[in-house]
Amino acid sequence: MREALERPGLISLAAGFTDNPSLPVAETRVIIKDLLKGNKGPSRLQYGTTYGDEPLRKLTAQRLDRMDGCPKQAKGYDPDRFLITHGSQQLLYILNEILFDPGDIVLVEDPSYFVYLGIMQSHGVLGKGIRMEPDGLDLLSLETTLETLKKSGELARLKALYLVSYHSNPTGITTCAAKKEAALKILKGYEKSAGHPIYLIEDAAYRELSFSDKDTPSALSSHNASNRVIYTSTYSKPFATGIRVGYGFLPEPLFTTAARVKGNHDFGTANFLQQILSSAVESGSYEEHVQKLRKRYASKARAMTRACKKHFPEKVKWENPEGGLYLWVNLPKKVKTGLRSKLFIEALKQKVLYVPGNLCYCDDATRRKPNHQMRLSFGSASIKHIEEGISRLGRAIKRVM
Amino acid sequence: MREALERPGLISLAAGFTDNPSLPVAETRVIIKDLLKGNKGPSRLQYGTTYGDEPLRKLTAQRLDRMDGCPKQAKGYDPDRFLITHGSQQLLYILNEILFDPGDIVLVEDPSYFVYLGIMQSHGVLGKGIRMEPDGLDLLSLETTLETLKKSGELARLKALYLVSYHSNPTGITTCAAKKEAALKILKGYEKSAGHPIYLIEDAAYRELSFSDKDTPSALSSHNASNRVIYTSTYSKPFATGIRVGYGFLPEPLFTTAARVKGNHDFGTANFLQQILSSAVESGSYEEHVQKLRKRYASKARAMTRACKKHFPEKVKWENPEGGLYLWVNLPKKVKTGLRSKLFIEALKQKVLYVPGNLCYCDDATRRKPNHQMRLSFGSASIKHIEEGISRLGRAIKRVM
Numbered sequence: 001m002r003e004a005l006e007r008p009g010l011i012s013l014a015a016g017f018t019d020n021p022s023l024p025v026a027e028t029r030v031i032i033k034d035l036l037k038g039n040k041g042p043s044r045l046q047y048g049t050t051y052g053d054e055p056l057r058k059l060t061a062q063r064l065d066r067m068d069g070c071p072k073q074a075k076g077y078d079p080d081r082f083l084i085t086h087g088s089q090q091l092l093y094i095l096n097e098i099l100f101d102p103g104d105i106v107l108v109e110d111p112s113y114f115v116y117l118g119i120m121q122s123h124g125v126l127g128k129g130i131r132m133e134p135d136g137l138d139l140l141s142l143e144t145t146l147e148t149l150k151k152s153g154e155l156a157r158l159k160a161l162y163l164v165s166y167h168s169n170p171t172g173i174t175t176c177a178a179k180k181e182a183a184l185k186i187l188k189g190y191e192k193s194a195g196h197p198i199y200l201i202e203d204a205a206y207r208e209l210s211f212s213d214k215d216t217p218s219a220l221s222s223h224n225a226s227n228r229v230i231y232t233s234t235y236s237k238p239f240a241t242g243i244r245v246g247y248g249f250l251p252e253p254l255f256t257t258a259a260r261v262k263g264n265h266d267f268g269t270a271n272f273l274q275q276i277l278s279s280a281v282e283s284g285s286y287e288e289h290v291q292k293l294r295k296r297y298a299s300k301a302r303a304m305t306r307a308c309k310k311h312f313p314e315k316v317k318w319e320n321p322e323g324g325l326y327l328w329v330n331l332p333k334k335v336k337t338g339l340r341s342k343l344f345i346e347a348l349k350q351k352v353l354y355v356p357g358n359l360c361y362c363d364d365a366t367r368r369k370p371n372h373q374m375r376l377s378f379g380s381a382s383i384k385h386i387e388e389g390i391s392r393l394g395r396a397i398k399r400v401m
Numbered sequence: 402m403r404e405a406l407e408r409p410g411l412i413s414l415a416a417g418f419t420d421n422p423s424l425p426v427a428e429t430r431v432i433i434k435d436l437l438k439g440n441k442g443p444s445r446l447q448y449g450t451t452y453g454d455e456p457l458r459k460l461t462a463q464r465l466d467r468m469d470g471c472p473k474q475a476k477g478y479d480p481d482r483f484l485i486t487h488g489s490q491q492l493l494y495i496l497n498e499i500l501f502d503p504g505d506i507v508l509v510e511d512p513s514y515f516v517y518l519g520i521m522q523s524h525g526v527l528g529k530g531i532r533m534e535p536d537g538l539d540l541l542s543l544e545t546t547l548e549t550l551k552k553s554g555e556l557a558r559l560k561a562l563y564l565v566s567y568h569s570n571p572t573g574i575t576t577c578a579a580k581k582e583a584a585l586k587i588l589k590g591y592e593k594s595a596g597h598p599i600y601l602i603e604d605a606a607y608r609e610l611s612f613s614d615k616d617t618p619s620a621l622s623s624h625n626a627s628n629r630v631i632y633t634s635t636y637s638k639p640f641a642t643g644i645r646v647g648y649g650f651l652p653e654p655l656f657t658t659a660a661r662v663k664g665n666h667d668f669g670t671a672n673f674l675q676q677i678l679s680s681a682v683e684s685g686s687y688e689e690h691v692q693k694l695r696k697r698y699a700s701k702a703r704a705m706t707r708a709c710k711k712h713f714p715e716k717v718k719w720e721n722p723e724g725g726l727y728l729w730v731n732l733p734k735k736v737k738t739g740l741r742s743k744l745f746i747e748a749l750k751q752k753v754l755y756v757p758g759n760l761c762y763c764d765d766a767t768r769r770k771p772n773h774q775m776r777l778s779f780g781s782a783s784i785k786h787i788e789e790g791i792s793r794l795g796r797a798i799k800r801v802m
Contacts, residue, residue: 025443266491272674
């Protein structure tokens with residue numbers, strides 16, 4: 001397999017990268033020229049604070065106010081509760097450190113973001129999968145799982161629900177605001193039995209990569225969010241992945257604890273990167289870029305689904321993505337997709353790579369991991385490569401079926 | 402105290418920042434202009450790998466070969482064993498995660514780097530202080546401590562010796578190569594009783610900030626290093642603190658484990674920052690900058706010691722630094738320097754801030770923490786502020802004495 005992976009000409013539809021031509025080179029050049037000009041230049045290259053750049057935290061709060069439809073006269077989100085991190089990934093890691101002990105339980109979408117599942121596993125945290133519906137989390141599945149945990153006495157170990165709420169990785173599903181509000185209410189109802197707060201970690205990494213202007217308010221804006229919602233997001237994917245700047249909004253006392261751990265990790269996010277983002281957001285060049293990116297990914301997603309329609313057998317199913325970077329593909333149940341499956345090996349032979357769906361399911365003994373799905377990314381490959389890659393994958397699927 | 406800290410006109414001799422005017426603004430401008438030019442531009446803004454930029458790892462290995470006096474025909478350090486991190490701080494944190502369990506013991510210089518002590522504490526790791534001599538670690542103190550641990554049955558918990566081996570934070574002491582070699586031999590002698598490897602973590606953060614051309618080979622180059630030395634260092638302090646790029650050389654199996662954890666933290670260090678450093682090192686502009694910086698800090702150190710001579714009572718003692726960013730000051734034992742001491746409060750009244758020496762000692766019940774020392778930094782303050790700050794501090798000391 002290693003050999004196959006290094007074979008020249010392999011088309012990867014696996015990695016969640018953004019594509020090179022979309023990266024804001026000219027914009028970044030202009031921003032940096034300006035940043036390193038005049039007597040403020042040196043301060044851009046100096047250490048920042050552990051929390052993050054003040055103007056960037058303020059701009060981030062204002063953007064979130066706007067996205068969540070906060071009325072102008074309202075107080076809005078407090079900039080002092082935003083922590084800037086090296087990508088939202090680092091914040092997710094820190095949250096794992098401060099919230100969970102080995103043996104604790106976290107509810108996750110079934111399937112969920114596999115890197116997050118890896119972080120959980122490395123901290124000895126157990127996952128319970130919550131079923132998904134087209135409009136998000138299956139609330140009945142949530143309630144049933146909570147009831148089961150209550151009955152088995154495991155509720156004391158339940159600490160959070162982790163939700164990739166916008167254009168989810170891997171399924172592309174967005175959980176609607178009403179469901180987030182309902183989920184919060186349901187979780188709240190079990191806190192007494194649990195004996196501690198149960199947090200909703202809302203990972204909004206793909207929120208800005210929506211293909212239409214349709215947006216959904218965050219769980220933070222729920223009237224019952226009441227210090228139980230942790231919101232994480234990123235500037236990296238919508239701008240430049242090589243400029244790793246993520247952020248989160250945390251309720252107290254979590255904010256203070258997370259900031260202390262962040263200080264231990266690295267004293268704070270590289271100041272120069274924050275200055276670049278701060279300047280991009282303030283000047284509007286960030287927003288402009290996001291608009292371009294959304295159109296770009298929308299057309300790449302269309303290219304991918306078009307190619308799937310053309311090259312995949314009829315029994316292969318998917319939902320057209322409305323944002324994000326991924327297409328979640330369902331094969332007939334008998335067609336296995338895992339790393340050792342005939343299909344995966346055949347796909348490598350055809351020089352195309354996908355993420356096996358079973359990697360996106362947490363280890364939850366109460367159900368079998370589905371093994372007939374795949375995550376395809378239209379992020380990094382060019383449209384030409386997407387078309388060729390899907391054609392190859394179609395060939396592999398047909399051979400195996 | 403908070404009020405005093407926010408008082409305008411406070412001169413901080415506490416923080417280990419570098420100073421603004423020394424930051425390589427023009428150099429960075431030239432580098433970035435070049436990086437974002439032409440068809441390679443987009444790749445600079447793309448994700449990198451978890452390990453770090455290949456060319457930067459290679460350049461780092463070559464520089465270390467050169468510094469350690471590796472003969473040209475020799476094989477030199479393997480670039481594949483270098484991990485690039487968001488500052489060496491992040492690597493120190495990851496090492497704590499992968500090497501130690503709560504209750505484990507780490508030997509540290511007495512006094513040592515207080516942020517590292519904080520990381521240890523946050524992971525429940527216990528410190529044992531090893532006395533220092535002008536040429537570094539006191540080997541007798543090392544042996545005695547190891548013997549004591551052996552007798553008390555605690556050797557099984559001893560995992561490492563952490564050594565800020567060049568121009569140490571806070572004392573400025575450099576541990577000579579012979580002592581590092583001897584320390585490795587001594588540690589090796591206790592591995593059998595311990596039942597596992599005992600590592601030497603060599604933190605070389607200040608190695609390049611030497612005021613003369615004198616350098617000391619790293620412990621890695623010891624003939625008996627044999628997979629027991631972890632070397633950490635940084636490009637941030639010698640270049641730009643806002644561009645957080647550190648690195649480490651790790652023996653297997655630690656390298657693989659550390660890289661996995663680094664992947665969980667953040668997928669890898671921000672690629673754009675690595676590209677800047679890689680380009681700076683390759684073009685020679687990094688070396689040029691380091692040379693300038695060394696002269697600059699040497700003259701700031703001289704300004705500080707000159708001012709101390711002028712303003713401090715005779716009974717106050719220090720060693721002239723030969724590198725790094727710090728001056729370690731010994732007051733008569735009866736003059737306390739801690740956060741609640743008369744001197745600290747009086748210094749704040751005089752609008753000058755220092756780091757109390759007792760913060761730099763680990764909690765080690767076998768000795769009392771000295772409380773009559775202070776760490777002064779000549780890093781961030783200007784020469785004018787250094788002179789004024791020391792004059793204020795002298796006034797405070799005289800009042801209290």
